[in-house]
Amino acid sequence: MSDKTAQSVVWRFFRKSSDEKTVACLKCGKTLKFSSSTTGMINHVRTAHDKEKFELERSSSSSVNQGAMIRTASTALKTDESLILALCTSNVAFRFVKNEWFQKFCHLLNPEYQVLSPDSIKRRLSENSQKYIRDMKKELQYIDRCFITCDGWDGKYENVSLYAVFVYFIDSNYAKKKIFLGMKHAPGPATAACVGNVVTDIMREYDIDLSTVVGGICDAGSNLKAFLDRNLLYQYVRSISVKIIFQTFSLHCSAHSLALVVSSVSTKVQSVKDVLVKVNALAAHLSRSKTERQAFRSRSAALKINGPIPLPFCITRWAGCALLATAYLNHYQSISSLSRFQDFLLGQEEKELLEEYVFLMKPYIAAIAEAERDDNYCSEIVPQYASLMEFISGQNQKKAIVRFLKKETSDRFDAYLENDIALMATYADPRFAYLELLSKKSWEDVEKIVELYCDSYQVTNQSDENLSPVPPEKRQKTSDSLFSRFIESKRRASTLESTKSEIIAYESMLVTGRPTSDSDPLLFWNSNRQRFPKLALLARHVLCSPQSSAQVERLFSTCGEIVSSSRRNRLSAKTMNSLLLNSALSKLKAKVDDEEMDEARCEDQTLVNEDFLTLWKSFK
Structure with a gap:
C-alpha cells in the first residue's frame, strides 16, 4: 500500500486485494473495483454503514481541525503583525479592536484567533520598537561619518512640538544608507539648546557618537541651524601640538x-x-x-x-x-x-x-x-543653481520680474558657494568636479578646503590612536639627533603631500574621461578607492547627504494626520514614535522579503538558462 493511500481514513474500513485492482469492505465483505480513487469506498461507508459513517466523519473532521490548528498557530503571529501595522498606518484608535462587530468579523474568519487587546497592542508596539533600535544599532556601530536631517513640526491647535531625525551614511561597500532614528517631543520653547537636547537624546539611543556627524540638513530654521552651527568639536592633538577645530556643517535644504x-x-x-x-x-x-x-x-x-x-x-x-x-x-x-x-x-x-x-x-x-527625491546627492545642489543662473541670465533683463528673480537666485547661489560642505560634495562628485559651475569661486579654492579636510582628518585619527588607552607596541629607541628629526619631518611632509598628489591625479583622470551625468558617483569611488584613498574617504563623508529634508516633511505629513485626528489626538509622543518605528520596521521586512524573492527569481532564471544552454553544445 502506498503512503498516499495509507494516509486516507477510509482505509480503516477496506482491504486491498493482492492484485490491487479491488478492495473488500471489512464490515460487510462487499468487493469494489479500485483504480487509485477512494470516492467509491467513501460512498459505500456512508450508504451501507450508518454507525461507521459517524466514525468516518469524526475522523475526517479531526484531521481537518488538526490541520487548521497548525495553520492557525503558524499564521497567528503574522495576523497580529498585520493588525498592528494596520493601526500604525491609519487614524483608527486602539480601542477599535474591542468593537463588537470587528471581533465577530475576526471570529468568522477564524474562530481560533484571539484579537489583541489595546494594552497588548501597546506592549507589542514597544517591543517591536526596541527590536528596531537593536537592529539599527548593529548597522550603525561601524559608521565612519554620517549626516543627519532633522526638522520640527508644531501642531497649530494641538499644542505639540515634535522633532524627527534621519541619519544618512555610506558604508564600507560604498552603498548609501538611510535610517529613521525616531521622533521626540520638545518640552518648553523650541530653542537651539532644547532642540539640541532632543536630537542628541535620539542619537544617544542608537549609540551614535556626535563626533561622527559631519553635518546636518534642515530648512534654515533659526533653532535647528543655531544648534548645528554652534556644535564645534575641539580636539587637542598632542603629537604636533596644534588645535584642530571640526565644525558640524549646516546645509540649507535645497x-x-x-x-x-x-x-x-x-x-x-x-x-x-x-x-x-x-x-x-x-x-x-x-x-x-x-x-x-x-x-x-x-x-x-x-x-x-x-x-x-x-x-x-x-x-x-x-x-x-x-x-x-x-x-x-x-x-x-x-x-x-x-x-x-x-x-x-x-x-x-x-x-x-x-x-x-x-x-x-x-x-x-x-x-x-x-x-x-530620496535617491539624490547634495553634490547636485551647486550644479542645479548654476543651471538656473544660466537660464535666468538668458531671459530679457529689461523685465522687472526677470531682474528680481535673477537677484534672488544669485543670492541663494552665493550662500551655497560659501558653504564648505556644498563645495566639497560638488568636488567629490566626478560628474561635476572641475566644470565651470562655481561663478565667483575657483576650483583652486575648493582644492584647499579639500586638502585641509583630508589632512585634518588624518591628524585627528592619529591623535585618537595616541590618546587610546591601549598601550602602544614597543619600538626601538631612536636617537634625538638632527638626522632623526629631519627624517621624521620628511615622513610627515610626504604623508601630507599625498593629498595633493591625489588631487592632481583626480583632475587628470576627469579630463581624460568623466562619468556620465546619470551615473552613480559612488560606483566611481568604489572602483577607485585604492587609487584615491583620501578622496574616496572624503566622498564617503560628504556624499551621504541628500539635497533636502523632504523625507522628514513627508513623515510630519503623517504625524499631522494622526495628531489632528479626533480619535488619535491623545497619543503621547512616545507612542507616536513607536507607531513610526513599527512602520519603519515593517518596511525593512518588506524590503528583505522583496530582495529574497528577487534572489529566488534570479536563481530560478539561472537554472533555466543553464538548462537552456546545455541543449546546444559548443563546438570548436
Whole structure:
C-alpha cells in the first residue's frame, strides 16, 4: 500500500486485494473495483454503514481541525503583525479592536484567533520598537561619518512640538544608507539648546557618537541651524601640538531654498502679486463649493483638459503658488467657457504676465521636484543653481520680474558657494568636479578646503590612536639627533603631500574621461578607492547627504494626520514614535522579503538558462 493511500481514513474500513485492482469492505465483505480513487469506498461507508459513517466523519473532521490548528498557530503571529501595522498606518484608535462587530468579523474568519487587546497592542508596539533600535544599532556601530536631517513640526491647535531625525551614511561597500532614528517631543520653547537636547537624546539611543556627524540638513530654521552651527568639536592633538577645530556643517535644504526664491517673486513683485490674487480667488471659490468643483471638472473633461484643477495648496507645500498658477492656466479655457466664472478671468496684459511667471517658474518647480527625491546627492545642489543662473541670465533683463528673480537666485547661489560642505560634495562628485559651475569661486579654492579636510582628518585619527588607552607596541629607541628629526619631518611632509598628489591625479583622470551625468558617483569611488584613498574617504563623508529634508516633511505629513485626528489626538509622543518605528520596521521586512524573492527569481532564471544552454553544445 502506498503512503498516499495509507494516509486516507477510509482505509480503516477496506482491504486491498493482492492484485490491487479491488478492495473488500471489512464490515460487510462487499468487493469494489479500485483504480487509485477512494470516492467509491467513501460512498459505500456512508450508504451501507450508518454507525461507521459517524466514525468516518469524526475522523475526517479531526484531521481537518488538526490541520487548521497548525495553520492557525503558524499564521497567528503574522495576523497580529498585520493588525498592528494596520493601526500604525491609519487614524483608527486602539480601542477599535474591542468593537463588537470587528471581533465577530475576526471570529468568522477564524474562530481560533484571539484579537489583541489595546494594552497588548501597546506592549507589542514597544517591543517591536526596541527590536528596531537593536537592529539599527548593529548597522550603525561601524559608521565612519554620517549626516543627519532633522526638522520640527508644531501642531497649530494641538499644542505639540515634535522633532524627527534621519541619519544618512555610506558604508564600507560604498552603498548609501538611510535610517529613521525616531521622533521626540520638545518640552518648553523650541530653542537651539532644547532642540539640541532632543536630537542628541535620539542619537544617544542608537549609540551614535556626535563626533561622527559631519553635518546636518534642515530648512534654515533659526533653532535647528543655531544648534548645528554652534556644535564645534575641539580636539587637542598632542603629537604636533596644534588645535584642530571640526565644525558640524549646516546645509540649507535645497527644496526649501528654491521655494523661498519662488515665494519671494510671488509676494514681492507687485504686478505678479496682483495677478495671483485673482488666481487665489478662483481656487478659494472652488474649494468652498462641491457643486462648482463638479461643474468645473465636467467642463475640463469635455474639453479634454488633463491635470489637477486650480485648488489651494497647503501653506507648507513648496512652490505651491507657482503650481496653482500653472493649474489655472492649464484650465483657462474651462474658466472662460463657464458663465459663472467670468469674474475670475484675466485681462490680456495680466494673462501674458501670468504666462511669463509660469514660464520662469517651470525650471524652479522641476528643481524642487528633483530635490525632493530620496535617491539624490547634495553634490547636485551647486550644479542645479548654476543651471538656473544660466537660464535666468538668458531671459530679457529689461523685465522687472526677470531682474528680481535673477537677484534672488544669485543670492541663494552665493550662500551655497560659501558653504564648505556644498563645495566639497560638488568636488567629490566626478560628474561635476572641475566644470565651470562655481561663478565667483575657483576650483583652486575648493582644492584647499579639500586638502585641509583630508589632512585634518588624518591628524585627528592619529591623535585618537595616541590618546587610546591601549598601550602602544614597543619600538626601538631612536636617537634625538638632527638626522632623526629631519627624517621624521620628511615622513610627515610626504604623508601630507599625498593629498595633493591625489588631487592632481583626480583632475587628470576627469579630463581624460568623466562619468556620465546619470551615473552613480559612488560606483566611481568604489572602483577607485585604492587609487584615491583620501578622496574616496572624503566622498564617503560628504556624499551621504541628500539635497533636502523632504523625507522628514513627508513623515510630519503623517504625524499631522494622526495628531489632528479626533480619535488619535491623545497619543503621547512616545507612542507616536513607536507607531513610526513599527512602520519603519515593517518596511525593512518588506524590503528583505522583496530582495529574497528577487534572489529566488534570479536563481530560478539561472537554472533555466543553464538548462537552456546545455541543449546546444559548443563546438570548436
